Amino acid sequence: MSGRYNAAAGGLLLMLAGISVGWAADDSSAKFIKEAIQGNLAEVQVGQLAQEKGAIQGVRDFGAMLAKDHQMANEKATRWRNT
Numbered sequence: 694m695s696g697r698y699n700a701a702a703g704g705l706l707l708m709l710a711g712i713s714v715g716w717a718a719d720d721s722s723a724k725f726i727k728e729a730i731q732g733n734l735a736e737v738q739v740g741q742l743a744q745e746k747g748a749i750q751g752v753r754d755f756g757a758m759l760a761k762d763h764q765m766a767n768e769k770a771t772r773w774r775n776t
Contacts, residue, residue, distance in 0.1 A: 726774045736763035
């Protein structure tokens with residue numbers, strides 16, 4: 694089951710990493726980045742909660758990975774937004 698989540702998180706990271714700096718910075722792209730960042734912040738919080746409250750090590754490990762991956766995606770999205 695964690696493979697499915699890994700694939701989803703990886704896909705999101707690839708999508709955000711693939712956004713080129715040359716992409717037109719219009720209202721729709723700014724809205725997309727804002728919503729992506731908000732979604733990533735929520736995923737970071739879910740990951741932290743899983744780390745704190747997870748009953749088994751696999752859940753805690755997944756929470757750590759989720760928080761780390763979405764924090765990295767946010768950093769990339771924030772850098773793009775500020776260019």
